Amino acid sequence: MKIKRFSGGLHPPEHKSTAARAIEQCSLPDELVIPLAQHIGAPAEPCVVIGDTVAKGQLIAQPRGFVSVPIHASSSGVVTAVEPRLHPMGRPLLAIVIKPDGRDAWPDGLEGGMNPLLVNPLTLPPSRLRDMVCNAGVVGLGGATFPTHVKLSPPGGKKIDTLILNGVECEPYLTADHRLMLEETGRVLAGIDILRRILGVERVCIGIEENKPDAIAVMRDACVRRDIEVIALKVMYPQGAEKQLILAVTGRQTPSGGLPMDVGVVVQNVGTAAAVADAIIHGRPLVERIATITGPALVEPKNLRIRIGTSLRHLVAECGGLREEVVKVIMGGPMMGQTQLSLDVPAIRGTSGLLLLGKNAVATRSEGPCIRCARCVSVCPARLLPTTISAYARRDMIAEAERFNALDCIECGCCAYSCPARIPLVQSIRQVKGAILAKRRLS
Numbered sequence: 444m445k446i447k448r449f450s451g452g453l454h455p456p457e458h459k460s461t462a463a464r465a466i467e468q469c470s471l472p473d474e475l476v477i478p479l480a481q482h483i484g485a486p487a488e489p490c491v492v493i494g495d496t497v498a499k500g501q502l503i504a505q506p507r508g509f510v511s512v513p514i515h516a517s518s519s520g521v522v523t524a525v526e527p528r529l530h531p532m533g534r535p536l537l538a539i540v541i542k543p544d545g546r547d548a549w550p551d552g553l554e555g556g557m558n559p560l561l562v563n564p565l566t567l568p569p570s571r572l573r574d575m576v577c578n579a580g581v582v583g584l585g586g587a588t589f590p591t592h593v594k595l596s597p598p599g600g601k602k603i604d605t606l607i608l609n610g611v612e613c614e615p616y617l618t619a620d621h622r623l624m625l626e627e628t629g630r631v632l633a634g635i636d637i638l639r640r641i642l643g644v645e646r647v648c649i650g651i652e653e654n655k656p657d658a659i660a661v662m663r664d665a666c667v668r669r670d671i672e673v674i675a676l677k678v679m680y681p682q683g684a685e686k687q688l689i690l691a692v693t694g695r696q697t698p699s700g701g702l703p704m705d706v707g708v709v710v711q712n713v714g715t716a717a718a719v720a721d722a723i724i725h726g727r728p729l730v731e732r733i734a735t736i737t738g739p740a741l742v743e744p745k746n747l748r749i750r751i752g753t754s755l756r757h758l759v760a761e762c763g764g765l766r767e768e769v770v771k772v773i774m775g776g777p778m779m780g781q782t783q784l785s786l787d788v789p790a791i792r793g794t795s796g797l798l799l800l801g802k803n804a805v806a807t808r809s810e811g812p813c814i815r816c817a818r819c820v821s822v823c824p825a826r827l828l829p830t831t832i833s834a835y836a837r838r839d840m841i842a843e844a845e846r847f848n849a850l851d852c853i854e855c856g857c858c859a860y861s862c863p864a865r866i867p868l869v870q871s872i873r874q875v876k877g878a879i880l881a882k883r884r885l886s
């Protein structure tokens with residue numbers, strides 16, 4: 444099959460120095476701060492109080508509504524606070540604080556799982572499997588944190604025929620998905636089998652960028668008898684964005700304002716597939732994830748398996764500490780990640796990585812006037828006019844920005860990265876998107 448190429452995009456330096464670093468287990472911190480807002484949708488509602496003793500994997504917050512997920516304790520210990528704590532979003536939000544007891548114990552002494560399934564999961568009805576995914580609090584681990592059970596519940600009338608597993612990991616520096624595919628192939632494949640059963644799709648593909656030949660070879664080898672295509676994709680950022688991935692793998696163009704399910708596709712990250720396998724086969728909720736802790740300011744970058752709620756400061760210490768003063772901390776990758784104001788915030792379900800940059804790695808040139816070079820336009824994978832939308836956004840001309848399809852912006856950062864005038868295009872477009880959505884909610 445001919446691989447389609449999306450328009451725009453770019454190839455920033457990869458900096459994937461941790462690609463050969465095997466996944467290590469991060470040590471247990473002194474405190475776990477577990478926010479109730481860790482997913483797209485309504486924050487969860489606490490169901491524990493100060494002084495409660497909790498086991499690892501125990502439910503500590505209930506979902507509120509369909510687009511919400513439960514939250515579980517990521518280690519055993521005592522609840523010491525239910526209060527607002529600084530969140531990676533940059534403001535204090537309600538969190539459950541646990542002082543670990545050091546035993547890291549699952550309920551009833553079960554090792555590594557809560558309620559192992561005693562039957563073949565592929566014999567269970569899809570609705571039961573979907574409920575189990577929901578009860579385990581599984582969300583998209585590529586960074587989007589959309590509740591997985593919602594993505595697996597297409598509305599009537601939407602026929603899904605293709606499941607795409609996203610193993611692209613096109614963000615510079617990040618290598619957690621790469622290591623997962625190499626080291627925990629069986630978990631990923633078990634999850635894919637379950638996702639296929641839930642969706643009832645014929646076609647299943649795994650998209651991986653060509654810069655991970657070892658992962659492509661391992662996955663191809665493992666998929667030989669499974670009727671799963673492993674597709675090697677051109678190295679081009681943002682190849683891992685949903686619409687761009689769908690175009691490359693199926694040739695289908697997701698319409699403006701549309702969703703993958705509008706073109707018969709569901710996309711799931713490979714880490715999400717592994718979390719689905721844990722949820723169904725071992726009854727293990729989403730209490731930890733793999734993340735790349737990296738950057739030139741760090742002594743020893745690593746891929747770590749981290750408990751949700753571990754502070755960024757603990758992760759830095761786990762990697763040998765800092766070799767120079769940090770001037771920028773980013774949760775996620777450098778293109779789409781979120782700048783952090785402090786290391787005293789917790790890693791959450793969407794924390795695919797942590798990037799620590801010293802002054803030599805951060806451009807300090809200040810913003811200049813737009814020189815109408817159109818570089819931002821040529822790299823935009825959503826075929827937008829970033830300079831025009833940004834100019835409207837900065838003048839609060841919301842309707843005009845909407846008319847230029849601001850909501851189609853996937854916030855990939857390509858425009859700002861290529862802008863010679865260093866105009867913070869994404870920042871203003873993100874703000875105007877928020878204003879457009881707020882206006883729609885009111886009308």
Ligand code: SF4
Nearest residue numbers: 823852853855856858
């Ligand atoms: S951030 Fe938005 S406007 Fe800028 S290149 Fe990406 S999709 Fe286009």
Ligand code: SF4
Nearest residue numbers: 813814816817819862
């Ligand atoms: S890349 Fe920057 S300078 Fe060039 S047109 Fe876009 S906003 Fe203007």
